[in-house]
Amino acid sequence: MIEYLPRSKQHTELYLTQYGSEACSPGHFHGPAVRSHYLLHYIMDGEGIFEVGGTRYELRKGQGFLIGPDVVTYYEANTTNPWTYCWFGFDGVLADSLLKQAGLTLDSPIFHYEQDDRIYQYFTYMNESKRYHKARETHLTGLLYSLLSLLVEFGPAMPISEHKESRAEIYVEKVKDFIETNYAQKITIEDIAQFIGLNRSYLCSLFHQELNTSIQDYLIRYRIHIACEMMGNAELTIGDIARSVGYYDPLLFSKMFKKVMGSSPRQYRFEVRKI
Known part of the structure; x- marks a missing residue:
């Protein structure tokens, strides 16, 4: 049949x-x-x-x-x-x-x-x-x-790739995955270190060595990147966007946003709507 x-x-x-x-x-x-x-x-x-x-x-x-x-x-x-x-x-x-x-x-x-x-x-x-x-x-x-x-x-075991990731690269990818999955929560560097299973200082050192930036800075920039994508949605207030990316203090959100983007959230949204 x-x-x-x-x-x-x-x-x-x-x-x-x-x-x-x-x-x-x-x-x-x-x-x-x-x-x-x-x-x-x-x-x-x-x-x-x-x-x-x-x-x-x-x-x-x-x-x-x-x-x-x-x-x-x-x-x-x-x-x-x-x-x-x-x-x-x-x-x-x-x-x-x-x-x-x-x-x-x-x-x-x-x-x-x-x-x-x-x-x-x-x-x-x-x-x-x-x-x-x-x-x-x-x-x-x-x-x-x-x-x-x-x-x-x-099935058979997968062949070993010609490019074998270093242990540091694996840990860095785990940090990035954790941040990209949990950025909306009140996560800390200690939370990330516990999830990865490494000492906080050691993990921060590895991350900086691989990406030339800190975990904290990566988290901030990722949150602001997502916030920027939300700015075009007229149904969301600035407060809604702040909470959606893990900032429950509007003043702290505004401060971090301006630090990364060079303008306040309101100014950025005004410019986005003009385009």
Whole structure:
């Protein structure tokens, strides 16, 4: 069986285009041909061959193969023990990244999954989702994410990048992420240090060494940057904006804003509205 699905306008980051299953007859083949989207085949029984880029793979139950967009592939069921497989067609801006996390690329298109029957279960759940009316597309997208997360979890270890981040770079990124997530709260440098798990003075020293600025200054500038983006919203008062970026003292907000931008919040908003 096979079901084709309309292109998703809601889930452009990742969406299912089709899914199906087939108990192939001996010698049944497809190709050489190209596809316009990604296609994952998972072998539930039997054997067959898959050819791509001049390489031939002999595959069996518990293995699967990736077909990428616009790549010539050929696959054929064994003549004495033909395979039965299910497949999932999908696309989206996150598809390539998620597949790489699972160790699947055009140069490495084979995967193994023999832990349990969860891949077939996801196929079954997709088929059963026909009973959904309003939420089917979202439900199918969730199942696709679950399928790919399974391949990521049990796939090969990711290769070590040529550029290996230093420990200082990792800590700095954690500080930036914490600030960008929590800038609206009354956070302190001590809060950040406790979150990172480092001594406050040591963390401040690392941060300054990497970015040539202090954590406090980075926090202030990030808050004012977000405040500037809010200035164009006429429904927000200056006080609303101040509280939204973590300043509950309007005088302190005005002081920090002028320090960073060179003008008061009111003057800045007046200039923004003139443009």
